[in-house]
Amino acid sequence: MLYNQYIKxxxxxxxxxxxxxxxxxxxxxxxxxEIAKLFNADxxxxxxxxxxxxxxxxxxxxxxxxxxxxxxxxDKKSFEIAISKxxxxxxxxxxxxxxxxxxxxxxxxxxDPAEWKQMMDTNVLGVLNGMQIVLPxxxxxxxxxxxxxxxxxxxxxxxxxxxxxxxxxxVHGLSETVREEVSAKNVRISLVAPGAAETELLTHVxxxxxxNDYNLWKESMGGTTLASERVAQTVKFIYDMxxxxxxREIDIAATNQNA
Ligand code: NDP
Numbered sequence: 001m002l003y004n005q006y007i008k009x010x011x012x013x014x015x016x017x018x019x020x021x022x023x024x025x026x027x028x029x030x031x032x033x034e035i036a037k038l039f040n041a042d043x044x045x046x047x048x049x050x051x052x053x054x055x056x057x058x059x060x061x062x063x064x065x066x067x068x069x070x071x072x073x074x075d076k077k078s079f080e081i082a083i084s085k086x087x088x089x090x091x092x093x094x095x096x097x098x099x100x101x102x103x104x105x106x107x108x109x110x111x112d113p114a115e116w117k118q119m120m121d122t123n124v125l126g127v128l129n130g131m132q133i134v135l136p137x138x139x140x141x142x143x144x145x146x147x148x149x150x151x152x153x154x155x156x157x158x159x160x161x162x163x164x165x166x167x168x169x170x171v172h173g174l175s176e177t178v179r180e181e182v183s184a185k186n187v188r189i190s191l192v193a194p195g196a197a198e199t200e201l202l203t204h205v206x207x208x209x210x211x212n213d214y215n216l217w218k219e220s221m222g223g224t225t226l227a228s229e230r231v232a233q234t235v236k237f238i239y240d241m242x243x244x245x246x247x248r249e250i251d252i253a254a255t256n257q258n259a
């Protein structure tokens with residue numbers, strides 16, 4: 001343990017950085033953008049990934065120690081190249097926030113299977129891709145953290161969410177499995193399971209009737225949903241615990257969310 005801390009210190013000094021590298025996927029909007037703002041304000045070097053880099057570059061950040069790369073998380077090669085580039089500059093990734101995700105509401109009776117595939121590829125395989133890229137060095141140096149963005153839909157069901165629920169139950173399942181596998185190596189795997197929040201998530205839904213039902217449900221609770229900043233604070237809180245403490249999961253939702 002002491003030896004690892006010593007090595008970490010040397011590496012950080014060599015990179016002339018006081019804080020280690022944080023990688024955030026899906027940083028162009030919603031939760032990811034807020035998580036980026038918090039770590040940026042706290043002086044961490046960060047690698048921000050997403051397909052719409054123009055949106056990431058327009059975020060109100062101090063870009064001195066920010067790298068932005070256009071990465072589709074379903075493309076493991078480009079994901080890996082982006083992380084390698086950042087690690088050359090800032091040292092090994094100490095936190096990966098696997099936040100990128102997509103929610104395409106729809107009923108299995110008539111939803112286009114291409115939408116199921118997009119959710120599985122992004123929400124499940126994208127997360128596995130990220131974990132496989134950063135975990136070997138974390139296991140090797142016996143330190144590091146991965147926080148996966150799941151959902152309350154990763155532990156309970158919601159109408160018109162079948163494929164999304166399947167993908168997020170997948171995130172819960174794989175996170176706990178990998179946590180068990182790497183816990184003895186002092187690597188933390190954690191997840192955040194938010195309830196309904198105001199982001200761009202719903203803008204990709206193509207099924208008008210499913211979207212309408214979702215909006216009616218939100219209105220029935222008074223329309224209040226969770227602010228993205230609260231989810232970002234939750235991620236930061238998990239990371240800021242000592243490495244010897246792993247908050248395995250936090251479920252967070254607006255108080256008035258009834259499901
Ligand atoms: P947004 O739509 O605002 O953000 C989603 C982010 O994911 C965007 O930055 C988008 O970037 C990125 N993304 C999507 N597909 C890909 C891809 N293939 N490769 C790389 N990046 C991708 O939604 P949220 O902020 O709400 O979503 C963030 C996470 O939170 C998701 O995993 C979502 O499932 C989860 N969540 C959201 C809830 C909500 O109510 N908002 C509730 C519970 C969980 P770009 O398009 O630029 O690539």
